[in-house]
Amino acid sequence: MRYAVVGSGAVGGLYGGMLAHHGQDVHFLLRSDFDHVAANGLRIDSIKGDFVLPKPNIYQRAEDMPRCDVIIVALKSTNNAMLAETLPKIIAEDGVVLTLQNGLDVEADSVSAVPGHGVLGGCCFLCSNKVGPGHIHHLDYGRIVFGGYEFVGRHDQIREIGQRIASEMTDAGIDVQWTDDLAAARWRKLMWNVPFNGLSVVLDASTDAIIGCPASRTLADRIINEVYAGAALCGVSIEEGAIEKTMRHTETMVPYDSSMRLDFLNGRPMEVDAIFGSPLRAVERRIAELTAESSEKRAHPMPSVKMLREQLQFLDSRPAMASNLSG
Numbered sequence: 328m329r330y331a332v333v334g335s336g337a338v339g340g341l342y343g344g345m346l347a348h349h350g351q352d353v354h355f356l357l358r359s360d361f362d363h364v365a366a367n368g369l370r371i372d373s374i375k376g377d378f379v380l381p382k383p384n385i386y387q388r389a390e391d392m393p394r395c396d397v398i399i400v401a402l403k404s405t406n407n408a409m410l411a412e413t414l415p416k417i418i419a420e421d422g423v424v425l426t427l428q429n430g431l432d433v434e435a436d437s438v439s440a441v442p443g444h445g446v447l448g449g450c451c452f453l454c455s456n457k458v459g460p461g462h463i464h465h466l467d468y469g470r471i472v473f474g475g476y477e478f479v480g481r482h483d484q485i486r487e488i489g490q491r492i493a494s495e496m497t498d499a500g501i502d503v504q505w506t507d508d509l510a511a512a513r514w515r516k517l518m519w520n521v522p523f524n525g526l527s528v529v530l531d532a533s534t535d536a537i538i539g540c541p542a543s544r545t546l547a548d549r550i551i552n553e554v555y556a557g558a559a560l561c562g563v564s565i566e567e568g569a570i571e572k573t574m575r576h577t578e579t580m581v582p583y584d585s586s587m588r589l590d591f592l593n594g595r596p597m598e599v600d601a602i603f604g605s606p607l608r609a610v611e612r613r614i615a616e617l618t619a620e621s622s623e624k625r626a627h628p629m630p631s632v633k634m635l636r637e638q639l640q641f642l643d644s645r646p647a648m649a650s651n652l653s654g
Contacts, residue, residue, distance in 0.1 A: 328495065331395035331417050332356065333410075335369075337455040337586065338427050339401030340463040342471070342501060344371045347380055349499035354384040354392050356413070361387045363460035373465035375500055389416040397492060400426045400437055403590070404601035407436040414440040423488055425473060427451055429520055429586070430601025431513050431609060434476040445485045447492075448509050449473030450516040454583045467581045470502040472516075474509035514558035515565055518573050520602050522550035524587035525635040528597070528642060535582040538574070548574060549631055556628035557610045587639075597643050603636035 329352045332343035339355075347353040348371075357364060368381040386392045389412070396419050400410065414424065414437065423445040424437040434448040454467035473493075475485040489505055496503040506512050526537050526547060537543045551570050558565055590597050607629060614625050627633065 328352075328396040328491065329393065329419070330354065331392060331398045333398060333400050333413060333417075334402035334406070335360070336401065336403075336457040337463060338451055338453065339399055340369060340457065340461075341371060341373070341453075341455050341465050341469075342401070342427070342451075342496070343399060344369055344378075344380055344383075344463065345373075345375075345499045345501055346496065347383055348378050351495060351499060352384075354386065354395060354417075356389060356392065356417075357385050357387060360460045361385060367461060370462045371465065372463070374467060375465070375469070389413045392417045394419040394422070396422050397488075398422060398424045400424055400428065402428065403586075403595075404428050404430055404433050404436075404598050405596040407433070410436050410440040418444060423447060423485070425449055425492065426476070427471065427473075428601065429516070429524075429598055431517065431605035433601050433605075438477045444477075445475070445481060445488065446477035447473055447485065447489055448476040448513070450512045452516065452519075454580055456584070456586075456589065466583060468576075470504065471496070472504045472506050472512045474506040474512065476509055508563075510561075510563050511558075511565055514554065514561075514563045514606070515569060517558075517602065517606055518551050518554045518565075518569060519577070521554050521606070521632055521635070522547040523577060524585045524598075524602060525550070525639055527585040527588040528591050529635065529638050531588075533582050533584050533588075534577055534580060538577050544574075546631070547577075550635065553629040553632050554606070557606055557632070560628055561609050561613050591642060597639060599636060599639045599643055603632065603639065607633060607636060 330346055332339040332355045335355045335357055343353050364385050368379045369383050370379045395417055398418055418441050425447045426434045426437050427449045434446050437446045449471045452468050452470045455465045458464045478485050493503045493505050523534055537547055551573055555570055587597050
């Protein structure tokens with residue numbers, strides 16, 4: 328299959344680069360990095376092996392790209408407004424979109440951009456940063472768990488395409504797993520993203536600092552439990568051991584600056600709505616439904632998450648504060 332990568336940073340650059348490195352037909356839409364990559368190639372430093380793509384297929388405009396069978400959307404969700412203009416220009420007639428973004432229901436923007444096409448969603452359990460123009464540093468982990476989001480009446484066909492994508496990614500050395508329960512995978516990833524992305528910004532700390540201090544560790548554990556409870560309220564079942572596993576994985580991962588902290592420190596908009604707003608709205612809709620059914624008042628299961636979102640909204644509105652914190 329022919330792949331397009333929209334958002335060639337820490338996620339898209341890594342996975343698209345690995346696919347291309349192993350012989351797949353991959354086309355990258357680049358913006359600010361175009362001239363650098365044209366001159367120097369795309370560089371991947373990875374725990375799985377370093378490599379450079381000396382002459383990748385790169386484009387500055389979507390209209391110059393070929394039609395592709397699989398569009399990997401790896402933009403930050405704060406840039407999703409560009410999807411409506413970009414995706415229709417590059418998707419093949421029977422093409423699908425694979426959305427590799429943080430948050431809940433982030434696939435909805437791709438569905439709106441290319442109605443009638445299948446849309447898949449994936450969660451990347453990954454420590455990876457873009458450290459310079461056309462330069463990705465993959466530090467730890469790397470699994471993608473993905474499944475169908477919008478079937479357009481073609482559940483079996485979407486699953487078949489998904490299995491084919493999984494096979495080609497596996498051949499490229501990518502740790503990938505298909506799921507028939509994308510909602511559970513999304514909430515499972517939120518159990519890490521909500522506490523550790525959020526706390527990394529408000530506490531100005533990397534993951535090892537958060538997990539290494541008893542007070543912040545207790546706070547992270549409380550928030551993970553709240554996300555777990557929110558998922559359960561919304562009818563999403565996650566194994567109970569996932570709470571302890573999330574903490575244990577964070578203990579053993581390399582010291583890591585979260586994507587949200589890096590965005591904040593560099594004055595970029597943070598993915599507050601996708602990671603915090605969407606799950607909170609899902610919980611609030613479910614509480615409203617249950618209240619309408621029984622008239623019984625229910626306590627919100629995610630009070631610390633609500634407060635963390637409000638703190639992040641404040642910081643997101645004042646990006647100049649980042650220079651003070653980092654200095």
